[in-house]
Amino acid sequence: MSRPAEDVAAPDDAAATPTTAGAARVPWARATAVVGVLVVAVALAYLQSGSGIVVSQAVVTGILVGGVYGLVAMGLTLIFGVLDIVNFAHGAFLALALFGTYWLVTALGLHPLVALAGNIVAMFVLGALVQRGVLAGAMDRPLENQLLITLGLAMIIENGLLLFFGADPRSVALPGDRGVAILGAVADLSRILAFAGALVLAGALFLLLQRTRLGTAIRAVAASSTGAELVGIDTRRIYVLTFAIGTACAGAAGTLLAPLVTIEPTTGAQFTIIAFVVVVLGGMGNVVGALVSGLVIGLAEQLGGLLLPGQSPLLAVFIVFVLVLFLRPQGLFGRSG
Amino acid sequence: MSAPADATAAASAAARSDALPRQPWNRPLAVVAVLTVLLVPLPLVLPGAQEAVAVRVLIFALLSIGWNVMSGFGGMFSFGHAAYFGLGAYTTAWLLVERGVSPWIGMAAGMVIAAAFAVVIGFLALRYRLRGAYFALATFAFAEMLRLWAIGSDFVNRAEGYHVPLLPESSWWYLQFEPGSPNYFWIALALTVAALVVSILFLRSRAGQFTLAARDDAEAAASLGIPVMRYKLTTMALAGAISSVAGAFYVQYYLFVDPDLAFGSSQSIQAILPAVIGGVGTIWGPVIGAAVLGPLSDVTATILRNPPPFLEFLQGRGGLDVILYGLLLIVIIRLLPKGIYGALQERWSRR
Numbered sequence: 001m002s003r004p005a006e007d008v009a010a011p012d013d014a015a016a017t018p019t020t021a022g023a024a025r026v027p028w029a030r031a032t033a034v035v036g037v038l039v040v041a042v043a044l045a046y047l048q049s050g051s052g053i054v055v056s057q058a059v060v061t062g063i064l065v066g067g068v069y070g071l072v073a074m075g076l077t078l079i080f081g082v083l084d085i086v087n088f089a090h091g092a093f094l095a096l097a098l099f100g101t102y103w104l105v106t107a108l109g110l111h112p113l114v115a116l117a118g119n120i121v122a123m124f125v126l127g128a129l130v131q132r133g134v135l136a137g138a139m140d141r142p143l144e145n146q147l148l149i150t151l152g153l154a155m156i157i158e159n160g161l162l163l164f165f166g167a168d169p170r171s172v173a174l175p176g177d178r179g180v181a182i183l184g185a186v187a188d189l190s191r192i193l194a195f196a197g198a199l200v201l202a203g204a205l206f207l208l209l210q211r212t213r214l215g216t217a218i219r220a221v222a223a224s225s226t227g228a229e230l231v232g233i234d235t236r237r238i239y240v241l242t243f244a245i246g247t248a249c250a251g252a253a254g255t256l257l258a259p260l261v262t263i264e265p266t267t268g269a270q271f272t273i274i275a276f277v278v279v280v281l282g283g284m285g286n287v288v289g290a291l292v293s294g295l296v297i298g299l300a301e302q303l304g305g306l307l308l309p310g311q312s313p314l315l316a317v318f319i320v321f322v323l324v325l326f327l328r329p330q331g332l333f334g335r336s337g
Numbered sequence: 338m339s340a341p342a343d344a345t346a347a348a349s350a351a352a353r354s355d356a357l358p359r360q361p362w363n364r365p366l367a368v369v370a371v372l373t374v375l376l377v378p379l380p381l382v383l384p385g386a387q388e389a390v391a392v393r394v395l396i397f398a399l400l401s402i403g404w405n406v407m408s409g410f411g412g413m414f415s416f417g418h419a420a421y422f423g424l425g426a427y428t429t430a431w432l433l434v435e436r437g438v439s440p441w442i443g444m445a446a447g448m449v450i451a452a453a454f455a456v457v458i459g460f461l462a463l464r465y466r467l468r469g470a471y472f473a474l475a476t477f478a479f480a481e482m483l484r485l486w487a488i489g490s491d492f493v494n495r496a497e498g499y500h501v502p503l504l505p506e507s508s509w510w511y512l513q514f515e516p517g518s519p520n521y522f523w524i525a526l527a528l529t530v531a532a533l534v535v536s537i538l539f540l541r542s543r544a545g546q547f548t549l550a551a552r553d554d555a556e557a558a559a560s561l562g563i564p565v566m567r568y569k570l571t572t573m574a575l576a577g578a579i580s581s582v583a584g585a586f587y588v589q590y591y592l593f594v595d596p597d598l599a600f601g602s603s604q605s606i607q608a609i610l611p612a613v614i615g616g617v618g619t620i621w622g623p624v625i626g627a628a629v630l631g632p633l634s635d636v637t638a639t640i641l642r643n644p645p646p647f648l649e650f651l652q653g654r655g656g657l658d659v660i661l662y663g664l665l666l667i668v669i670i671r672l673l674p675k676g677i678y679g680a681l682q683e684r685w686s687r688r
Contacts, residue, residue, distance in 0.1 A: 080470075086470040086473065086474070134667060134671070137671060138670065138671065141674065143469045143470060144414050144473075145670050145674060147414075147416075147470070147473065148609070148613060148666060148670050149666075149667050149670050149671070151606065151609075151663075151666065152662075152663040152664070152665075152666035152667040152670070153663065153667070154663070155606070155659050155660065155662055155663030155666070156660050156663035156664060156667075158656075158659075159655075159656035159657070159659040159660045159663070160656070160660055161656075162654070162655060162656035163651060163654050163655070163656040163657055163660065164654075166654060167655070265656075269602070273477075273481060276474055276477075277478075280471075280474065284470075308489075310489055311485065311486070311489035311490075312485040312488055312489050314481075314485050315482065315485040315486065315489065318478050318481055318482045318485065319482070321478050322475065322478050322479070322482070325465075325467065325471060325474065325475050325478065326461055326465040326467075326475075327465070329465070329467060329471050
């Protein structure tokens with residue numbers, strides 16, 4: 001395995017891991033290509049809509065939403081990179097956090113940002129319990145088994161929410177929310193806060209992975225669980241903690257998203273889909289790649305809405321997804337091979 | 338049973354005879370025949386509501402038999418089987434509503450379209466060597482793209498979908514009878530039996546044996562001169578065609594289809610569940626799984642309509658059935674990873 005020079009590597013760094021590949025070298029050529037494609041998309045969107053304001057609104061919204069997509073996907077990609085699990089329950093965890101936020105805000109009168117801390121802790125614990133209780137026993141089984149278990153979890157959580165809360169759409173209002181002008185476009189304060197929160201949490205996760213002993217151990221397990229075990233890392237503990245951290249990411253994203261979306265039991269499922277697209281685009285297991293491609297997908301969705309009028313904006317996202325799956329399954333920022 | 342089919346089966350059985358004992362291939366066909374004879378009088382015995390459950394079990398089974406051919410026998414884990422179900426449903430509905438074409442012809446057209454779509458997906462996925470999670474995600478993406486396309490296209494009536502126009506009288510040609518007619522059950526039974534027989538014959542055919550070989554070790558199979566790509570694509574086409582029939586019949590039975598029903602991920606899940614619960618890669622798995630799952634939603638609906646005192650607060654709520662599906666799925670995967678039939682089979686063979 002090639003080992004890229006890592007400027008932030010901890011002393012006992014085990015090996016170059018998928019979770020750090022994007023951090024070590026910035027693939028400038030590919031980054032330029034991605035930016036180029038986005039610029040062309042912006043230009044085409046301008047030609048199609050004929051209005052600068054519409055396009056800049058799309059770009060601002062796309063970037064702001066994309067940051068949150070990135071946060072959702074970071075948890076998913078971390079779980080994939082370390083545990084090799086395609087976690088179909090990720091969006092369901094997010095939905096759970098949405099309803100948790102709703103409950104904390106309406107029943108207890110908490111500020112949504114205070115609910116954030118509570119939700120992160122609660123989802124961390126839930127993630128640990130789920131991994132320990134349901135998934136741990138299936139770790140050495142074929143991939144499909146874990147996929148189906150997380151699918152079962154998603155069905156239970158989503159429909160549990162439906163059972164207890166009903167299908168009525170709900171919403172959470174951020175106190176003092178108002179429109180803020182950016183670059184000729186208007187963005188809600190809640191959106192900007194969600195974006196900022198996502199960036200802060202993404203940075204915290206990155207530091208955790210790069211600068212702490214736990215993070216180093218997580219990256220070691222991602223690179224080779226056998227090797228990690230040989231140097232004395234308790235891989236089972238790392239699996240539990242990684243799944244918990246990934247779930248906490250979904251929880252954080254759920255809280256940040258709560259003021260922005262209609263809260264329904266099925267809201268999470270839409271994010272599962274987008275998160276998978278982001279994860280594949282960023283390279284499965286690549287945390288930094290997930291954040292960057294979150295932004296790309298946020299933009300693709302908004303610009304796609306302008307380029308394919310009358311079609312669902314998600315269609316553009318899927319077209320990007322399929323192209324990436326076929327042409328660069330290792331992701332835009334992953335290593336080849 | 339045609340002579341050439343027997344000859345090829347014998348040939349392939351002989352080729353494997355060193356490694357494996359010859360399997361009694363006619364037994365499954367005999368069981369199918371006996372079951373069919375037993376099930377035919379069922380609608381005359383069952384009350385109307387139960388017959389609807391029986392029809393749903395058959396649609397479940399049909400869809401899942403298709404999934405099982407591709408993912409169980411072919412080893413290509415499909416997470417987007419709604420694509421084929423939906424193509425069958427939409428082709429039939431479109432031809433019937435927009436062109437007045439009989440659903441039987443629509444069903445055949447849907448099979449061709451679904452098979453062609455499966456070949457395209459399969460070709461791309463195999464050409465670009467997608468495996469495991471990537472393959473599953475690609476199939477999922479194609480189903481979602483169809484859903485989003487249908488929602489946004491005037492060509493298929495956007496998100497509204499299609500209602501099958503009601504006829505003044507029963508018609509075999511237009512596959513429409515008075516509600517609760519036993520004909521629906523018999524047609525669904527005939528289609529399911531046909532799919533089962535096809536999957537049994539496929540498995541014993543040369544193509545089926547090659548498919549199994551390619552599933553178990555693609556490189557070894559290719560090195561023996563088996564054109565892996567061709568047999569995998571054949572398998573996918575067959576699977577797509579079988580599942581599309583479920584969609585076509587679904588439209589005629591429920592008289593309605595929209596993009597979420599046809600192409601939504603819950604339809605893909607419904608294709609997977611019966612096979613996984615019954616036993617992936619076994620002939621009987623999807624049927625057994627469907628027979629377990631089909632009635633479950635009625636049981637829960639009955640419970641929620643008149644809940645026991647401790648569940649009073651759940652009255653009139655939905656979702657309990659899917660929760661049970663999810664629980665069952667997890668329990669089966671953890672305790673009986675080969676499914677109900679797979680576990681039974683193992684126990685028999687150990688004796």
